[in-house]
Amino acid sequence: MAYRALSEQEAVQYVKQLPDLFAPEAELTSREIGDGNLNLVFHIREEATGKSVVVKQALPYARVVGESWPLTLDRARIESEALRIQHKYVPDLVPKVYHYDEELALTVMEDVSDHVIMRKGLIEGNRYPLFAKQIGRFLAHTLFYTSDLGAHPYDKKALVGRFINPELCKITEDLVFTDPYEDAPTNNFNPLIKREVEAIWNNKQLKLEIAQLKYDFLTRAEALIHGDLHTGSIFVSPTSVKVIDPEFAYYGPIGFDIGAVIANLLLNYAGQHGLQPDAGKREDYREYLLATVEDVWNEFVSQFVQLWHKQAKERSAHTEGFWQGYVQRLIRDAAGFAGCKILRRVIGLAGVADLNSIADDQTRAEAERLALAIGQALILERNKVEVSTDITDIVRTVT
Ligand code: ADP
Ligand code: MG
Ligand code: MG
Ligand code: MG
Structure with missing residues (x-):
């Protein structure tokens, strides 16, 4: 047909x-x-x-x-x-x-519509205590087994060839890594934050870090990544998680998927400024979100390292000291990519309901300024990150 x-x-x-x-x-x-x-x-x-x-x-x-x-x-x-x-x-x-x-x-x-889209669930203030463990397993298993650590070298190269995906990668290259950081026609931000956005356009150190992250996205064919793992691509129920919509999948950096999950938890964290009027409840919910950020990384890394020790086919992977350095790079990549994904949702073409559903322009601008501060700090300080609490400490410091 x-x-x-x-x-x-x-x-x-x-x-x-x-x-x-x-x-x-x-x-x-x-x-x-x-x-x-x-x-x-x-x-x-x-x-x-x-x-x-x-x-x-x-x-x-x-x-x-x-x-x-x-x-x-x-x-x-x-x-x-x-x-x-x-x-x-x-x-x-x-x-x-x-x-x-x-x-x-x-x-x-x-059909998995007995679940709800996680972004909607977080906007409603719901909690998903099993989420971190399950998304950690999704990330660890899908990324390990398609990487050079877990796949046969011929299979890995054959997969790279099937997942080149140039047009969808170009969308990410433009909308996540390029347009938001200059005065591009695709940008679409709240006029009340123009001053903060212009400061980003003029921040040379920030733009250099983003150029390096973009180059990693262009060149590091590390694993078959989902490529669009925001909370709108994740269905949740109190006990279960279903990941959908991998049309952006390609061979790219593992940290990009982990960073996407962290970024979207933190976009909701920023949005709480306008979503939850009760200060005590807001504080509680933000603590839950930060604990989830830490758990996502901790679950990912413990499951990934366990697979590494038990299943890595690549013999050099078992060289003393190798996995520790690899994991340290991954958390820094994840922090940097998370930062880019946060900035682009505020400045760029496609926003998120966690912020856009805040009706009052002034309140929304305050939430967006917080998101911009978090995104920039993650990018600029990513090379000091060692453990998951370093990420949440960065968030607490700018809040
Ligand atoms: P797009 O690529 O256009 O973003 P998605 O795959 O994210 O499309 O799907 C859009 C919406 O369709 C989802 O937010 C969800 O509401 C619904 N949907 C998609 N896949 C499923 C599924 N397998 N089961 C139930 N609902 C789904
Ligand atoms: Mg926008
Ligand atoms: Mg989608
Ligand atoms: Mg899609």
């Missing part, structure tokens, strides 16, 4: 003709629920049995901007392949892929 964007009804017809999902006479409802920036997402359900699936279809352009911004359909292949690889390593943490259609650029997958 030649490519065309499906309607809700066509999505039903499509899943009905697939084997093993629904009976031909099944009565199905279909709803387009995509709230993301790029794609169509259909939720398809059989009322009689309660059975449901999700159909995600790439559009040949970016949905946020429209047809004037063409975007490769190959991202649907990248996403379905990345989901399958991640599912192999952490089956409980990633939706199962039932079917991928190259021509229609669509993936039929497990």
Whole structure:
């Protein structure tokens, strides 16, 4: 079937003709629920049995901007392949892929809408005590087993070739590492913080650090990273985590995924200024967020190092002192990438609801200034970071 964007009804017809999902006479409802920036997402359900699936279809352009911004359909292949690889390593943490259609650029997958999008949960002030352990396992396993530590060298190089993803990487290169740090037309920030944004544009030391981080993003083919691991790509329930939307996956630096999780916890931390009016409750919730930042790193590193000792195929990995230096670099990378991801959400094209949902412009500006201070401090001080409390100490110092 030649490519065309499906309607809700066509999505039903499509899943009905697939084997093993629904009976031909099944009565199905279909709803387009995509709230993301790029794609169509259909939720398809059989009322009689309660059975449901999700159909995600790439559009040949970016949905946020429209047809004037063409975007490769190959991202649907990248996403379905990345989901399958991640599912192999952490089956409980990633939706199962039932079917991928190259021509229609669509993936039929497990419906995980019994969970909520984590960004929404954090904005509502909910707590997820098992999150750190589970996302730590997601990160440790998906990143270790696709790296040169855990993969056969031929398999690793073959994977690099399947996940080049130039167009989606370019979006990150521009929107995370370039445009926010100069007066670029894509920027979109609250006019009340213009002075603080201009100070960033004029901060030579900061821009040098960001140039180095961008170069790491361009060149360090370390593992198959998710590439867009913000809290809008993470579904949570009180007991479970599901990671979706890996269309930005490519071989890149491990610290980029860890930094994305940390950045989005800290964007919510900054947003609490306007989200939680009660000072005591705000303080409590912020402590919970900082403890989660520490736990995410600690869980990641303990599981990653355990895999390293037990499973590393690369013999040089067992050289004395090697893993300690590697892990120290990773936490510094994570801090720096987290900083960039925070700054770009305040200054750049795509904001986050943790800040944007603060209705009063003045209050929002105060929260945004805090986010800018946190992001800059993480970038400028990342080379002093040794342990997770060094990251949260940086946050406490600027708050
Ligand atoms: P985009 O790439 O356009 O950001 P996402 O993959 O993030 O698309 O999906 C957009 C929205 O669709 C999600 O926020 C979620 O509400 C819904 N969604 C996506 N995948 C699933 C799934 N497997 N189960 C349930 N809902 C999903
Ligand atoms: Mg998304
Ligand atoms: Mg903005
Ligand atoms: Mg996406």
